[in-house]
Amino acid sequence: MGCRFCGGGDGWIKTCRAPDGSRLRVCDPCYGPKASELVIVPGDRVVTARCDRCGVYANPREFAEVRPGGRHGAFSGTCGPCAGEGVGGSRTELLRNGGER
Ligand SMILES: [Zn+2]
Ligand SMILES: [Zn+2]
Numbered sequence: 001m002g003c004r005f006c007g008g009g010d011g012w013i014k015t016c017r018a019p020d021g022s023r024l025r026v027c028d029p030c031y032g033p034k035a036s037e038l039v040i041v042p043g044d045r046v047v048t049a050r051c052d053r054c055g056v057y058a059n060p061r062e063f064a065e066v067r068p069g070g071r072h073g074a075f076s077g078t079c080g081p082c083a084g085e086g087v088g089g090s091r092t093e094l095l096r097n098g099g100e101r
Helices: 028-034 080-086 090-098
Strands: 014-017 023-026 039-041 049-051 063-068 075-079
Touching (some): 014 028, 063 080
């Protein structure tokens, strides 16, 4: 299930087509040096996650917290900005933009 080269990777690593036509799954670190030989093909699973808090759709990799189980094979979780809310100043930003009563 994991990366063809290192056996690692996660649930949303790339699916690629090799020069000989075979399909393989490759994680980012292994894809890098082989980018010229491998062609990325759409994977069989949707590589999208939806943030529970702000509703944004993004690459699950950018999420601080992610889990399967969203709609249409999407993941759901908490995106980076929302996860960092308690630490940074984005909470103020959020209130200013949409929190008026
Ligand atoms: Zn790898
Ligand atoms: Zn969010």
